[in-house]
Amino acid sequence: xxxxxxxxxxxxxxGIGSVNVxxxxxxxxxxxxxxxxxxxxxxxxxxxxxxNVLEVRDLSVNDSRGVQAVRGLNLDVRAGEIVGIxxxxxxxxxxxxxxxxxxxxxxxxxxSLNGKNISGFKPRKVTESGVGHIPQDRHxxxxxxxxxxxxxxxxxxxxxxxxxKAGIMNYKEVYKKASTLIKEFDVRTPSETTLARALxxxxxxxxxxxxxxxxxxxxxxxxxxxxxxxxxxIEFIHRRLIEQRDNGKAVLLLSFELDEIMNVSDRIAVIxxxxxxxxxxxxxxxxxxxxxxxxxxxxxxxxxx
Amino acid sequence: xxxxxxxxxxxxxxxxxxxxAGAIIMLVSGNNxxxxxxxxWNGAFGDSFYTGETLRQMTxxxxxGLAVAFAFRTGLFNIGVEGQLLVGWLxxxxxxxxxxxxxxxxxxxxxxxxxxxxxxWGFIPGFLKxxxxxxxxxxxxxxxxxxxxxxxxxxxxxxSDGSDATDPVKETASLxxxxxxxxxxxxxxxxxxxxxxxxxxxMWFMLEKTTLGYxxxxxxxxxxxSEYAGMSVxxxxxxxxxxxxxxxxxxxxxxxxGTFGNMFINSGFSGIGFDGIAVALLGGxxxxxxxxxxxxxxxxxxxxxxxxxxxxxxxxxVEIVIALIIFFVASSYMITWLLGRFKKKEAK
Numbered sequence: 001x002x003x004x005x006x007x008x009x010x011x012x013x014x015g016i017g018s019v020n021v022x023x024x025x026x027x028x029x030x031x032x033x034x035x036x037x038x039x040x041x042x043x044x045x046x047x048x049x050x051x052n053v054l055e056v057r058d059l060s061v062n063d064s065r066g067v068q069a070v071r072g073l074n075l076d077v078r079a080g081e082i083v084g085i086x087x088x089x090x091x092x093x094x095x096x097x098x099x100x101x102x103x104x105x106x107x108x109x110x111x112s113l114n115g116k117n118i119s120g121f122k123p124r125k126v127t128e129s130g131v132g133h134i135p136q137d138r139h140x141x142x143x144x145x146x147x148x149x150x151x152x153x154x155x156x157x158x159x160x161x162x163x164x165k166a167g168i169m170n171y172k173e174v175y176k177k178a179s180t181l182i183k184e185f186d187v188r189t190p191s192e193t194t195l196a197r198a199l200x201x202x203x204x205x206x207x208x209x210x211x212x213x214x215x216x217x218x219x220x221x222x223x224x225x226x227x228x229x230x231x232x233x234i235e236f237i238h239r240r241l242i243e244q245r246d247n248g249k250a251v252l253l254l255s256f257e258l259d260e261i262m263n264v265s266d267r268i269a270v271i272x273x274x275x276x277x278x279x280x281x282x283x284x285x286x287x288x289x290x291x292x293x294x295x296x297x298x299x300x301x302x303x304x305x
Numbered sequence: 306x307x308x309x310x311x312x313x314x315x316x317x318x319x320x321x322x323x324x325x326a327g328a329i330i331m332l333v334s335g336n337n338x339x340x341x342x343x344x345x346w347n348g349a350f351g352d353s354f355y356t357g358e359t360l361r362q363m364t365x366x367x368x369x370g371l372a373v374a375f376a377f378r379t380g381l382f383n384i385g386v387e388g389q390l391l392v393g394w395l396x397x398x399x400x401x402x403x404x405x406x407x408x409x410x411x412x413x414x415x416x417x418x419x420x421x422x423x424x425x426w427g428f429i430p431g432f433l434k435x436x437x438x439x440x441x442x443x444x445x446x447x448x449x450x451x452x453x454x455x456x457x458x459x460x461x462x463x464x465s466d467g468s469d470a471t472d473p474v475k476e477t478a479s480l481x482x483x484x485x486x487x488x489x490x491x492x493x494x495x496x497x498x499x500x501x502x503x504x505x506x507x508m509w510f511m512l513e514k515t516t517l518g519y520x521x522x523x524x525x526x527x528x529x530x531s532e533y534a535g536m537s538v539x540x541x542x543x544x545x546x547x548x549x550x551x552x553x554x555x556x557x558x559x560x561x562x563g564t565f566g567n568m569f570i571n572s573g574f575s576g577i578g579f580d581g582i583a584v585a586l587l588g589g590x591x592x593x594x595x596x597x598x599x600x601x602x603x604x605x606x607x608x609x610x611x612x613x614x615x616x617x618x619x620x621x622x623v624e625i626v627i628a629l630i631i632f633f634v635a636s637s638y639m640i641t642w643l644l645g646r647f648k649k650k651e652a653k
Contacts, residue, residue: 103532124535133533141533146526151519155534164516 001026009033034232044242047266049078052115053219053250054100059109060274061095069095071274072109077219082241082251084265084282086258087294092274093254094136097223100252101133102126114218127156132217134208134225136254142208143196150178150192153211185210186236202233209240220244223254238264258287272296314644315637316587316594320601323630327622341618348611349604355611357489360498361564363603365390367501368556369581370588370595371508372423376549377590378512380525383546385430385445386553387578388452389423391571393554395456396422398561398568399464401474411477416500416558423554424547426452431546435539441546449574457570470569480563495563502596504552509592511548521545553578583631602627 001007001021009016009032016032054077061070070092077083085093098104100111102123111119113129121129135141143152154163154174162173178192187207189199196204205225212220222241226234241264245251255261261268262282270278270293278293328338349359369386376383383389397419404411430444464471473479480495512518524531524541532538556577561568584602588594609623633640 101533122535123533127535135533140527140529142530144523144527144530147523155523155530158519159516164519167516169514169516169519 001029011035030231033230034235044264045246047081047245049081049266050248051079052076053079053113054252055110055112055115056096056100057110057112059096059099059111060107061092061099061104062107063095068107069274070099070106073271073275075269075276077250077252079218079250080245080248081266082245082253082264084253084255084261084268085271086255086261086268086290087271089256091271091294093223093271095274096271097133097136097221097252097254100126100221101131124156127215127217130218132212132215132220134205134212134220134222136223136227138201138204138208143204145195145197147196148193149182149187149189149196149199149207150175152196152207153178153181155211157215181210181214182207185213185240202229205229205233206236209237213240213244217249219250219252221252221254224256225253226255226257226260234260258290261290262287270294312589315640316589316598316634318640319587319630319633319637322633323626326629327626330625331618331622336618337616340616341612341622344612344615344618345605345608345623347608347615349608351611352490353488354490354492355607357485357492357494359600359603359607360489361492361494361603362607363599364495364497364501364559364563365556365577366580366584366599366602367596368504368552368559369577370584370599371504371592372549372552372556373581373585374588374590374592374595375508375512375552376545377585378525379521379541379545380528381431381434381542381545381549382442383427383430383445383549383553384442384582385426385448385452385550385578386556386581387574387576388445388449389426389550389553390557390560390575390578391449391452391456392426393419393423393557394561394568395459395464395557396554397478397558398471398474399459401478401562402464402472404478405475406477408477411475412480412562415474415478415562416555419554419558419561420551421554423557424551427546427548427550427553428543431543434546435542449578453571453574456568460568460570464568471567473566474562478562479566480559481566493564495559497559497563500555500559501599504555505592505596508552508595512592517544553581556581583627586631587634 004021006018006020007024007029008018009029011033054075056073056075059070059073060068063069073092073096087093095104099106102121102125106119109119110117113131116129118126118129139145144155151174154177158164158169162170163177164170175192182189182192185206187203187210189203196207199207209225225237225241229237241251241253253261253264265282268280268282268285268290269276270280270290272294273296280289324342328342331338331341348355350356369390372386372389373383397415400415400418404414406414426448430441430448433439433444434441460471461467480497482496485494485496486492512522520531520536521541521544523534524536524538528538531541580602584595584598587601588598605623605627609620612618612620612622
């Protein structure tokens with residue numbers, strides 16, 4: 001929009017129309033691209049937070065090089081709210097999420113879920129305790145790309161009934177489950193047996209979200225859930241996150257998109273050098289204030305809420 | 306559907322191309338390719354004796370191929386099948402010599418001992434890879450040599466008294482089958498062929514139908530996602546090498562309890578473990594593919610012995626054909642590309 005004079009919108013291989021940039025706005029363009037109205041400011045009701053689901057206390061975690069990345073971090077996420085983590089990349093976000101989900105060992109502090117200490121749990125036990133995780137890198141962590149999309153739908157639950165019994169897989173049940181999820185989450189794929197690799201990024205992500213949400217976890221961790229996706233998919237994913245919240249689940253959202261953080265979160269936790277330096281209400285803050293907090297300045301900003 | 310067709314087309318076309326290239330070489334070197342290949346066919350399937358020999362030769366190839374294919378399907382490259390086969394051979398013969406037991410216990414015990422020995426030989430590189438990230442190719446290659454010399458030492462100085470070969474295993478531990486011998490005109494075919502087919506079915510079932518196979522293949526494709534999903538990557542790497550080694554070990558037991566009935570000092574590798582890599586590759590790393598590829602390899606190896614006798618074509622020619630088949634399979638990219646071109650032209 002800044003560089004061009006005119007914009008042509010293409011949808012499903014057809015030219016939908018051309019508009020002059022001065023005569024249009026992002027909302028209008030997005031609705032042309034998707035074929036219906038798209039809202040960037042996500043519609044949602046006021047959050048009704050209840051008890052703490054996730055409690056992180058004095059957490060310290062080292063990164064892969066052995067350098068301390070999370071230093072005595074404290075964070076609460078309550079049932080029925082979305083907490084957005086906002087910060088410049090490399091301030092300990094990845095390590096924080098990896099330690100909650102059991103992929104990385106913490107060097108100190110505690111993580112509790114529903115009052116139960118889950119620090120040091122292996123990923124499987126964390127999942128079984130009621131955590132869903134939409135990983136940052138859907139290709140690296142989220143999917144086995146050379147497996148059919150259908151079998152990817154049971155990546156964490158394959159060993160449970162009805163998908164297997166006494167160590168023998170029941171692929172009929174697996175594909176039955178997959179086809180309901182594919183329908184429910186609008187994953188566009190020729191069939192359940194199509195390799196995950198062959199799907200578009202948006203559909204891969206919808207499949208992951210379907211899988212994670214379907215387990216109905218008490219805490220859903222969504223790390224950059226909309227990275228690299230088209231506007232239609234982004235809107236869909238935001239709606240799903242809010243739906244989880246409205247069902248009384250806790251949602252932890254990590255994103256580097258300030259717009260996303262501002263629109264979707266009920267509270268924003270600003271992370272800087274491995275600590276939460278401020279928790280702000282998105283309705284009362286501005287991008288400028290967030291920007292300052294992310295850069296480590298606490299002056300005139302960040303009353304705790 | 307069309308994808309399945311390509312999967313089958315590549316090995317079949319490779320074999321045909323290999324045979325055509327072999328025919329050209331025979332022509333150039335002044336031999337008659339028709340006579341050569343007729344002799345090859347007669348030497349492999351010409352009468353029941355030769356068919357028996359082919360099936361006997363095929364048996365260890367199936368096991369070696371399954372071992373390589375199993376590891377490959379789970380993301381590991383097991384070059385150590387040769388070594389695992391040798392230790393399996395040794396230990397099964399040892400058990401076959403050392404105990405006095407009824408057949409129903411003795412024979413399974415000897416085979417399982419071979420499997421355990423191969424599994425142990427596979428465990429070491431698996432463990433080193435899982436714990437210390439040592440590449441399994443390096444370790445398995447080195448362990449082939451270790452196996453060769455360790456087994457030679459045991460044969461000479463532990464099991465026998467400075468002799469070049471062990472005594473034949475007790476009859477209760479032997480795979481020899483009078484029935485199979487009688488229907489194949491007294492070839493050396495033994496009961497191992499049944500076990501080879503069963504082993505292929507086991508590998509298929511394990512990989513395609515069990516949660517273990519789901520995990521092993523997931524780890525082979527994507528370790529990060531497997532860890533995220535709560536699987537133990539290290540455990541699966543070790544397990545994969547152990548199972549692969551067990552297949553190879555039983556392959557060795559087939560030699561020790563069936564084909565030869567004993568073990569002798571090997572001055573070099575038997576080559577079966579290395580041919581197993583080719584068998585797995587030609588068989589597309591699937592159970593049924595390995596069985597078919599092993600049959601082809603067995604037929605080529607056994608049939609080639611008849612070539613100099615019947616047609617004067619040197620049997621080394623078959624080695625060239627085998628090498629070319631592998632070459633064409635490895636360059637399957639070229640074949641799929643050609644097939645694609647062909648289809649496009651048809652469409653026009």
